[in-house]
Amino acid sequence: MVNSALNDINDYLESKQDDALAFLEEIVNIDSFTYDKEGVNRVGEVIRRQLDAANIPYEVRKNEDFGDHIIATVKGKKEGKILLMGHQDTPHPQGTTKNRPFQIEGNLLRGPGVSDMKSGLVSMIHAAVAVREFAQDELCDIEILFTPEEEIGSPISRAVIEERAKDALAVFNLEAARPDGSVVTARKGSAHLKIEIEGKAAHSGAFIEDGISANDELALKMNKIKQLMDLEAGVTINFGKIEGGISNNVVSPHATATIHIGFWRREDFEGLYSQIQWIVDTSFVPGTKSTLSGGIGILPMEKHEGVTKLYETVQYAAKGLALPITEQRTKGAADAGFTASLGIPTICGMGAVGGKWHAVDEYMELDTFLPRMKLLANSIVIVAQDTLKE
Structure with a gap:
Protein backbone atom coordinates (compact mmCIF):
# COMPACT_ATOMS: atom_id res chain seq x y z
CA MET A 1 0.00 0.00 0.00
CA ARG A 187 25.51 22.76 11.29
CA LYS A 188 27.45 25.33 13.22
CA GLY A 189 25.85 27.36 15.93
CA SER A 190 26.25 31.11 16.12
CA ALA A 191 26.51 33.69 18.86
CA HIS A 192 26.24 37.47 18.79
CA LEU A 193 28.04 39.48 21.47
CA LYS A 194 28.55 43.18 22.15
CA ILE A 195 31.30 44.92 24.10
CA GLU A 196 30.65 48.40 25.52
CA ILE A 197 33.49 50.42 27.04
CA GLU A 198 33.39 53.64 29.01
CA GLY A 199 36.43 55.92 29.30
CA LYS A 200 36.88 59.61 29.95
CA ALA A 201 36.98 62.48 27.45
CA ALA A 202 39.79 65.02 27.40
CA HIS A 203 41.52 67.32 24.92
CA SER A 204 43.90 65.03 23.07
CA GLY A 205 46.52 67.75 22.69
CA ALA A 206 46.59 69.89 25.81
CA PHE A 207 45.24 67.42 28.37
CA ILE A 208 45.68 63.95 26.89
CA GLU A 209 46.98 62.65 30.23
CA ASP A 210 43.60 63.46 31.81
CA GLY A 211 41.76 61.26 29.36
CA ILE A 212 41.00 57.54 29.50
CA SER A 213 40.69 56.15 25.99
CA ALA A 214 37.87 53.68 25.40
CA ASN A 215 39.18 53.25 21.86
CA ASP A 216 42.58 52.14 23.10
CA GLU A 217 40.94 49.71 25.49
CA LEU A 218 38.79 48.27 22.72
CA ALA A 219 41.79 47.83 20.43
CA LEU A 220 43.66 45.89 23.09
CA LYS A 221 40.65 43.71 23.86
CA MET A 222 40.02 43.02 20.18
CA ASN A 223 43.57 41.83 19.68
CA LYS A 224 43.38 39.45 22.63
CA ILE A 225 39.94 38.12 21.70
CA LYS A 226 40.94 37.53 18.08
CA GLN A 227 43.81 35.35 19.27
CA LEU A 228 41.21 32.93 20.70
CA MET A 229 39.96 31.97 17.24
CA ASP A 230 40.69 28.31 16.43
CA LEU A 231 40.10 27.49 12.77
CA GLU A 232 41.21 23.88 13.25
CA ALA A 233 38.43 23.37 15.80
CA GLY A 234 35.99 25.35 13.67
CA VAL A 235 35.69 28.24 16.14
CA THR A 236 35.53 31.54 14.27
CA ILE A 237 35.46 35.09 15.65
CA ASN A 238 34.52 38.13 13.62
CA PHE A 239 34.30 41.73 14.78
CA GLY A 240 31.42 43.21 12.85
CA LYS A 241 30.47 46.79 13.75
CA ILE A 242 32.98 48.98 15.60
CA GLU A 243 32.22 52.47 16.90
CA GLY A 244 34.03 54.86 19.21
CA GLY A 245 35.13 58.38 19.90
CA ILE A 246 33.74 61.86 19.40
CA SER A 247 36.25 63.65 17.18
CA ASN A 248 39.89 63.50 16.23
CA ASN A 249 41.12 65.80 19.00
CA VAL A 250 39.16 64.21 21.86
CA VAL A 251 40.23 61.18 23.88
CA SER A 252 37.45 58.66 23.29
CA PRO A 253 35.00 58.36 26.19
CA HIS A 254 33.02 55.50 24.69
CA ALA A 255 33.54 52.55 22.31
CA THR A 256 31.54 49.52 21.22
CA ALA A 257 32.09 46.44 19.09
CA THR A 258 29.91 43.56 18.01
CA ILE A 259 31.22 40.02 17.67
CA HIS A 260 29.94 37.05 15.69
CA ILE A 261 31.13 33.60 16.79
CA GLY A 262 30.68 30.33 14.92
CA PHE A 263 31.15 26.91 16.56
CA TRP A 264 30.38 23.22 15.99
CA ARG A 265 29.71 22.30 19.62
CA ARG A 266 27.94 24.23 22.34
CA GLU A 267 30.69 23.37 24.81
CA ASP A 268 33.23 25.06 22.52
CA PHE A 269 31.32 28.31 22.76
CA GLU A 270 30.90 28.05 26.51
CA GLY A 271 34.65 27.67 27.01
CA LEU A 272 35.36 30.54 24.63
CA TYR A 273 32.77 32.79 26.25
CA SER A 274 34.40 32.48 29.67
CA GLN A 275 37.71 33.59 28.18
CA ILE A 276 36.11 36.55 26.41
CA GLN A 277 34.35 37.51 29.64
CA TRP A 278 37.71 37.57 31.45
CA ILE A 279 39.19 39.83 28.76
CA VAL A 280 36.21 42.18 28.93
CA ASP A 281 36.35 42.32 32.74
CA THR A 282 40.06 43.13 32.70
CA SER A 283 40.99 46.82 32.27
CA PHE A 284 44.14 47.08 30.16
CA VAL A 285 43.82 50.87 30.12
CA PRO A 286 43.41 51.83 33.80
CA GLY A 287 40.13 53.54 34.54
CA THR A 288 38.07 52.00 31.73
CA LYS A 289 34.91 50.06 32.53
CA SER A 290 33.57 47.39 30.15
CA THR A 291 30.49 45.22 29.83
CA LEU A 292 29.72 42.17 27.71
CA SER A 293 26.22 41.33 26.51
CA GLY A 294 24.60 38.85 24.14
CA GLY A 295 24.96 35.11 23.74
CA ILE A 296 24.02 32.19 21.53
CA GLY A 297 21.66 33.04 18.71
CA ILE A 298 21.20 29.68 17.01
CA LEU A 299 22.33 26.43 18.62
Whole structure:
Protein backbone atom coordinates (compact mmCIF):
# COMPACT_ATOMS: atom_id res chain seq x y z
CA MET A 1 0.00 0.00 0.00
CA VAL A 2 2.82 2.40 0.83
CA ASN A 3 4.44 2.01 -2.60
CA SER A 4 1.11 2.64 -4.29
CA ALA A 5 0.56 5.76 -2.21
CA LEU A 6 4.04 7.02 -3.00
CA ASN A 7 3.41 6.60 -6.72
CA ASP A 8 0.17 8.53 -6.43
CA ILE A 9 1.89 11.25 -4.42
CA ASN A 10 4.65 11.61 -7.01
CA ASP A 11 2.17 11.76 -9.89
CA TYR A 12 0.16 14.39 -8.04
CA LEU A 13 3.20 16.57 -7.43
CA GLU A 14 4.16 16.35 -11.08
CA SER A 15 0.70 17.63 -11.99
CA LYS A 16 1.15 20.59 -9.64
CA GLN A 17 4.61 21.71 -10.76
CA ASP A 18 3.36 24.73 -12.73
CA ASP A 19 1.24 25.83 -9.76
CA ALA A 20 4.25 25.48 -7.48
CA LEU A 21 6.38 27.63 -9.79
CA ALA A 22 3.71 30.32 -9.95
CA PHE A 23 3.50 30.32 -6.14
CA LEU A 24 7.28 30.60 -5.92
CA GLU A 25 7.42 33.48 -8.40
CA GLU A 26 4.80 35.40 -6.44
CA ILE A 27 6.58 35.21 -3.10
CA VAL A 28 10.08 35.78 -4.51
CA ASN A 29 8.79 39.04 -5.99
CA ILE A 30 7.80 40.28 -2.53
CA ASP A 31 10.51 42.06 -0.55
CA SER A 32 10.61 40.40 2.87
CA PHE A 33 13.65 41.84 4.64
CA THR A 34 13.66 40.59 8.21
CA TYR A 35 13.07 44.05 9.69
CA ASP A 36 10.35 44.82 7.13
CA LYS A 37 7.41 43.47 9.11
CA GLU A 38 4.88 44.42 6.45
CA GLY A 39 6.92 42.75 3.71
CA VAL A 40 7.26 39.50 5.65
CA ASN A 41 3.53 39.55 6.33
CA ARG A 42 2.79 40.04 2.62
CA VAL A 43 4.59 36.75 2.03
CA GLY A 44 2.49 35.33 4.86
CA GLU A 45 -0.69 36.53 3.13
CA VAL A 46 0.20 34.52 0.02
CA ILE A 47 1.00 31.49 2.19
CA ARG A 48 -2.33 31.79 3.99
CA ARG A 49 -4.13 32.06 0.68
CA GLN A 50 -2.46 28.83 -0.46
CA LEU A 51 -3.38 27.12 2.81
CA ASP A 52 -6.99 28.29 2.49
CA ALA A 53 -7.19 26.97 -1.06
CA ALA A 54 -5.84 23.61 0.13
CA ASN A 55 -8.25 23.50 3.10
CA ILE A 56 -5.37 23.35 5.59
CA PRO A 57 -6.27 24.97 8.94
CA TYR A 58 -3.72 27.29 10.51
CA GLU A 59 -3.02 29.59 13.43
CA VAL A 60 -1.47 33.05 13.07
CA ARG A 61 0.62 34.36 15.94
CA LYS A 62 1.18 38.09 15.65
CA ASN A 63 4.41 39.69 16.85
CA GLU A 64 5.18 43.26 17.82
CA ASP A 65 8.49 43.80 16.06
CA PHE A 66 8.61 41.12 13.37
CA GLY A 67 6.27 39.36 10.97
CA ASP A 68 3.72 36.78 12.05
CA HIS A 69 4.26 33.11 12.76
CA ILE A 70 1.98 30.78 10.82
CA ILE A 71 1.37 27.29 12.19
CA ALA A 72 -0.59 25.00 9.86
CA THR A 73 -1.70 21.43 10.53
CA VAL A 74 -2.54 18.59 8.16
CA LYS A 75 -4.37 16.05 10.28
CA GLY A 76 -3.48 12.39 10.13
CA LYS A 77 -5.28 9.39 11.57
CA LYS A 78 -2.45 8.22 13.82
CA GLU A 79 -0.84 9.66 16.95
CA GLY A 80 2.18 11.96 16.85
CA LYS A 81 3.35 14.58 14.39
CA ILE A 82 6.09 15.44 11.93
CA LEU A 83 7.22 19.07 11.85
CA LEU A 84 8.18 20.95 8.68
CA MET A 85 9.92 24.33 9.12
CA GLY A 86 10.78 27.30 6.95
CA HIS A 87 11.42 31.05 7.26
CA GLN A 88 9.65 33.78 5.32
CA ASP A 89 12.30 36.49 5.66
CA THR A 90 15.37 37.30 3.57
CA PRO A 91 18.43 39.51 4.21
CA HIS A 92 17.56 41.71 1.21
CA PRO A 93 16.27 45.26 1.89
CA GLN A 94 13.19 46.88 0.40
CA GLY A 95 13.51 47.56 -3.31
CA THR A 96 15.65 44.53 -4.09
CA THR A 97 12.93 42.71 -6.04
CA LYS A 98 12.42 45.76 -8.26
CA ASN A 99 16.03 45.48 -9.41
CA ARG A 100 16.27 41.68 -9.31
CA PRO A 101 12.84 40.12 -9.84
CA PHE A 102 12.18 36.42 -10.23
CA GLN A 103 13.41 35.09 -13.54
CA ILE A 104 14.26 31.84 -15.26
CA GLU A 105 17.63 31.51 -16.95
CA GLY A 106 17.70 28.06 -18.50
CA ASN A 107 17.85 25.64 -15.59
CA LEU A 108 18.49 28.37 -13.02
CA LEU A 109 15.84 30.35 -11.17
CA ARG A 110 16.98 33.76 -9.95
CA GLY A 111 15.67 36.25 -7.43
CA PRO A 112 16.22 37.30 -3.81
CA GLY A 113 15.50 34.39 -1.52
CA VAL A 114 14.61 32.00 -4.34
CA SER A 115 16.49 29.13 -2.68
CA ASP A 116 17.04 30.67 0.77
CA MET A 117 14.40 29.72 1.30
CA LYS A 118 11.19 30.62 -0.48
CA SER A 119 11.26 27.50 -2.63
CA GLY A 120 11.25 25.52 0.61
CA LEU A 121 8.04 27.24 1.72
CA VAL A 122 6.35 26.15 -1.49
CA SER A 123 7.60 22.59 -1.12
CA MET A 124 6.28 22.24 2.42
CA ILE A 125 2.72 23.06 1.44
CA HIS A 126 2.65 21.04 -1.78
CA ALA A 127 4.24 17.97 -0.18
CA ALA A 128 1.87 18.11 2.79
CA VAL A 129 -1.18 18.36 0.51
CA ALA A 130 0.03 15.42 -1.60
CA VAL A 131 0.57 13.26 1.46
CA ARG A 132 -2.85 14.16 2.85
CA GLU A 133 -4.55 13.27 -0.43
CA PHE A 134 -3.05 9.81 -0.80
CA ALA A 135 -1.75 8.59 2.58
CA GLN A 136 -3.76 10.33 5.29
CA ASP A 137 -5.13 7.15 6.85
CA GLU A 138 -1.63 5.86 7.58
CA LEU A 139 -0.14 9.11 8.81
CA CYS A 140 0.32 11.10 11.97
CA ASP A 141 -0.23 14.88 11.88
CA ILE A 142 1.99 17.05 9.74
CA GLU A 143 2.62 20.49 11.23
CA ILE A 144 4.03 23.29 9.08
CA LEU A 145 5.76 26.21 10.80
CA PHE A 146 6.55 29.46 8.97
CA THR A 147 8.84 31.80 10.92
CA PRO A 148 9.59 35.53 10.35
CA GLU A 149 13.20 36.30 11.41
CA GLU A 150 15.61 33.40 10.91
CA GLU A 151 18.11 35.60 9.06
CA ILE A 152 18.98 37.42 12.31
CA GLY A 153 19.16 34.29 14.46
CA SER A 154 15.46 33.67 15.28
CA PRO A 155 15.39 35.72 18.50
CA ILE A 156 11.62 35.28 18.91
CA SER A 157 11.19 32.08 16.92
CA ARG A 158 13.44 29.92 19.06
CA ALA A 159 10.75 29.58 21.74
CA VAL A 160 8.07 28.83 19.14
CA ILE A 161 10.24 26.26 17.38
CA GLU A 162 11.10 24.48 20.63
CA GLU A 163 7.43 24.53 21.66
CA ARG A 164 6.23 23.02 18.37
CA ALA A 165 9.10 20.50 18.09
CA LYS A 166 9.16 19.12 21.62
CA ASP A 167 6.76 16.25 20.85
CA ALA A 168 7.64 15.76 17.17
CA LEU A 169 8.67 12.38 15.80
CA ALA A 170 10.91 14.07 13.24
CA VAL A 171 11.71 17.53 11.88
CA PHE A 172 12.49 18.53 8.30
CA ASN A 173 13.93 22.01 7.78
CA LEU A 174 13.42 23.20 4.22
CA GLU A 175 16.58 25.22 3.78
CA ALA A 176 18.09 24.70 0.34
CA ALA A 177 20.06 21.58 -0.46
CA ARG A 178 23.76 22.28 -0.77
CA PRO A 179 25.11 23.02 -4.29
CA ASP A 180 26.14 19.36 -4.65
CA GLY A 181 22.66 18.18 -3.66
CA SER A 182 23.58 17.12 -0.12
CA VAL A 183 21.21 17.35 2.79
CA VAL A 184 22.61 18.73 6.04
CA THR A 185 23.13 16.57 9.12
CA ALA A 186 25.27 18.99 11.15
CA ARG A 187 25.51 22.76 11.29
CA LYS A 188 27.45 25.33 13.22
CA GLY A 189 25.85 27.36 15.93
CA SER A 190 26.25 31.11 16.12
CA ALA A 191 26.51 33.69 18.86
CA HIS A 192 26.24 37.47 18.79
CA LEU A 193 28.04 39.48 21.47
CA LYS A 194 28.55 43.18 22.15
CA ILE A 195 31.30 44.92 24.10
CA GLU A 196 30.65 48.40 25.52
CA ILE A 197 33.49 50.42 27.04
CA GLU A 198 33.39 53.64 29.01
CA GLY A 199 36.43 55.92 29.30
CA LYS A 200 36.88 59.61 29.95
CA ALA A 201 36.98 62.48 27.45
CA ALA A 202 39.79 65.02 27.40
CA HIS A 203 41.52 67.32 24.92
CA SER A 204 43.90 65.03 23.07
CA GLY A 205 46.52 67.75 22.69
CA ALA A 206 46.59 69.89 25.81
CA PHE A 207 45.24 67.42 28.37
CA ILE A 208 45.68 63.95 26.89
CA GLU A 209 46.98 62.65 30.23
CA ASP A 210 43.60 63.46 31.81
CA GLY A 211 41.76 61.26 29.36
CA ILE A 212 41.00 57.54 29.50
CA SER A 213 40.69 56.15 25.99
CA ALA A 214 37.87 53.68 25.40
CA ASN A 215 39.18 53.25 21.86
CA ASP A 216 42.58 52.14 23.10
CA GLU A 217 40.94 49.71 25.49
CA LEU A 218 38.79 48.27 22.72
CA ALA A 219 41.79 47.83 20.43
CA LEU A 220 43.66 45.89 23.09
CA LYS A 221 40.65 43.71 23.86
CA MET A 222 40.02 43.02 20.18
CA ASN A 223 43.57 41.83 19.68
CA LYS A 224 43.38 39.45 22.63
CA ILE A 225 39.94 38.12 21.70
CA LYS A 226 40.94 37.53 18.08
CA GLN A 227 43.81 35.35 19.27
CA LEU A 228 41.21 32.93 20.70
CA MET A 229 39.96 31.97 17.24
CA ASP A 230 40.69 28.31 16.43
CA LEU A 231 40.10 27.49 12.77
CA GLU A 232 41.21 23.88 13.25
CA ALA A 233 38.43 23.37 15.80
CA GLY A 234 35.99 25.35 13.67
CA VAL A 235 35.69 28.24 16.14
CA THR A 236 35.53 31.54 14.27
CA ILE A 237 35.46 35.09 15.65
CA ASN A 238 34.52 38.13 13.62
CA PHE A 239 34.30 41.73 14.78
CA GLY A 240 31.42 43.21 12.85
CA LYS A 241 30.47 46.79 13.75
CA ILE A 242 32.98 48.98 15.60
CA GLU A 243 32.22 52.47 16.90
CA GLY A 244 34.03 54.86 19.21
CA GLY A 245 35.13 58.38 19.90
CA ILE A 246 33.74 61.86 19.40
CA SER A 247 36.25 63.65 17.18
CA ASN A 248 39.89 63.50 16.23
CA ASN A 249 41.12 65.80 19.00
CA VAL A 250 39.16 64.21 21.86
CA VAL A 251 40.23 61.18 23.88
CA SER A 252 37.45 58.66 23.29
CA PRO A 253 35.00 58.36 26.19
CA HIS A 254 33.02 55.50 24.69
CA ALA A 255 33.54 52.55 22.31
CA THR A 256 31.54 49.52 21.22
CA ALA A 257 32.09 46.44 19.09
CA THR A 258 29.91 43.56 18.01
CA ILE A 259 31.22 40.02 17.67
CA HIS A 260 29.94 37.05 15.69
CA ILE A 261 31.13 33.60 16.79
CA GLY A 262 30.68 30.33 14.92
CA PHE A 263 31.15 26.91 16.56
CA TRP A 264 30.38 23.22 15.99
CA ARG A 265 29.71 22.30 19.62
CA ARG A 266 27.94 24.23 22.34
CA GLU A 267 30.69 23.37 24.81
CA ASP A 268 33.23 25.06 22.52
CA PHE A 269 31.32 28.31 22.76
CA GLU A 270 30.90 28.05 26.51
CA GLY A 271 34.65 27.67 27.01
CA LEU A 272 35.36 30.54 24.63
CA TYR A 273 32.77 32.79 26.25
CA SER A 274 34.40 32.48 29.67
CA GLN A 275 37.71 33.59 28.18
CA ILE A 276 36.11 36.55 26.41
CA GLN A 277 34.35 37.51 29.64
CA TRP A 278 37.71 37.57 31.45
CA ILE A 279 39.19 39.83 28.76
CA VAL A 280 36.21 42.18 28.93
CA ASP A 281 36.35 42.32 32.74
CA THR A 282 40.06 43.13 32.70
CA SER A 283 40.99 46.82 32.27
CA PHE A 284 44.14 47.08 30.16
CA VAL A 285 43.82 50.87 30.12
CA PRO A 286 43.41 51.83 33.80
CA GLY A 287 40.13 53.54 34.54
CA THR A 288 38.07 52.00 31.73
CA LYS A 289 34.91 50.06 32.53
CA SER A 290 33.57 47.39 30.15
CA THR A 291 30.49 45.22 29.83
CA LEU A 292 29.72 42.17 27.71
CA SER A 293 26.22 41.33 26.51
CA GLY A 294 24.60 38.85 24.14
CA GLY A 295 24.96 35.11 23.74
CA ILE A 296 24.02 32.19 21.53
CA GLY A 297 21.66 33.04 18.71
CA ILE A 298 21.20 29.68 17.01
CA LEU A 299 22.33 26.43 18.62
CA PRO A 300 24.56 24.07 16.65
CA MET A 301 22.94 21.14 14.91
CA GLU A 302 25.02 18.30 16.29
CA LYS A 303 24.68 14.93 14.58
CA HIS A 304 23.26 12.42 17.05
CA GLU A 305 21.66 8.98 16.73
CA GLY A 306 18.25 10.39 15.83
CA VAL A 307 19.73 12.52 13.05
CA THR A 308 21.61 9.51 11.70
CA LYS A 309 18.49 7.36 11.66
CA LEU A 310 16.42 10.04 9.93
CA TYR A 311 19.13 10.50 7.32
CA GLU A 312 18.98 6.77 6.59
CA THR A 313 15.25 7.14 6.02
CA VAL A 314 15.80 10.03 3.62
CA GLN A 315 18.39 7.94 1.78
CA TYR A 316 15.85 5.11 1.49
CA ALA A 317 13.23 7.50 0.11
CA ALA A 318 15.77 8.93 -2.32
CA LYS A 319 16.70 5.46 -3.55
CA GLY A 320 13.06 4.83 -4.46
CA LEU A 321 13.14 8.00 -6.54
CA ALA A 322 16.52 7.14 -8.13
CA LEU A 323 17.80 10.36 -6.57
CA PRO A 324 21.40 10.27 -5.29
CA ILE A 325 21.63 11.80 -1.82
CA THR A 326 24.66 12.52 0.31
CA GLU A 327 25.11 14.35 3.59
CA GLN A 328 27.41 17.07 4.80
CA ARG A 329 27.97 19.39 7.70
CA THR A 330 27.91 23.07 6.87
CA LYS A 331 29.18 26.19 8.57
CA GLY A 332 26.04 28.29 8.35
CA ALA A 333 23.66 28.23 11.30
CA ALA A 334 19.94 27.47 10.87
CA ASP A 335 16.82 26.74 12.91
CA ALA A 336 17.49 23.00 12.65
CA GLY A 337 19.99 23.52 15.46
CA PHE A 338 17.18 24.24 17.91
CA THR A 339 15.31 21.02 17.18
CA ALA A 340 18.38 18.78 16.96
CA SER A 341 19.54 20.17 20.32
CA LEU A 342 16.31 18.86 21.85
CA GLY A 343 17.36 15.36 20.77
CA ILE A 344 14.71 15.23 18.02
CA PRO A 345 15.59 13.53 14.71
CA THR A 346 16.22 16.43 12.33
CA ILE A 347 17.34 16.85 8.74
CA CYS A 348 18.11 20.23 7.18
CA GLY A 349 18.65 21.17 3.54
CA MET A 350 15.58 19.29 2.30
CA GLY A 351 14.73 22.01 -0.22
CA ALA A 352 15.70 22.30 -3.88
CA VAL A 353 19.38 22.61 -4.80
CA GLY A 354 20.67 26.17 -4.74
CA GLY A 355 23.59 28.38 -3.90
CA LYS A 356 25.13 31.87 -3.71
CA TRP A 357 22.73 32.67 -0.86
CA HIS A 358 22.51 36.34 0.18
CA ALA A 359 24.39 37.35 -2.99
CA VAL A 360 23.14 39.08 -6.14
CA ASP A 361 23.58 35.85 -8.10
CA GLU A 362 21.63 33.55 -5.76
CA TYR A 363 20.12 30.66 -7.70
CA MET A 364 17.94 27.57 -7.53
CA GLU A 365 18.27 24.65 -9.93
CA LEU A 366 14.90 24.23 -11.61
CA ASP A 367 15.30 20.53 -12.37
CA THR A 368 15.67 19.78 -8.65
CA PHE A 369 12.49 21.54 -7.54
CA LEU A 370 10.07 18.68 -8.21
CA PRO A 371 12.42 15.80 -7.25
CA ARG A 372 13.17 17.39 -3.87
CA MET A 373 9.48 18.01 -3.28
CA LYS A 374 8.88 14.32 -3.94
CA LEU A 375 11.75 13.43 -1.62
CA LEU A 376 10.16 15.42 1.19
CA ALA A 377 6.72 13.87 0.68
CA ASN A 378 8.11 10.34 0.39
CA SER A 379 10.29 10.80 3.47
CA ILE A 380 7.29 11.99 5.50
CA VAL A 381 5.31 8.86 4.62
CA ILE A 382 8.19 6.49 5.31
CA VAL A 383 9.05 8.16 8.64
CA ALA A 384 5.43 7.89 9.75
CA GLN A 385 5.21 4.26 8.71
CA ASP A 386 8.49 3.26 10.35
CA THR A 387 7.57 5.06 13.56
CA LEU A 388 4.15 3.48 13.74
CA LYS A 389 5.65 0.02 13.31
CA GLU A 390 7.90 0.42 16.35
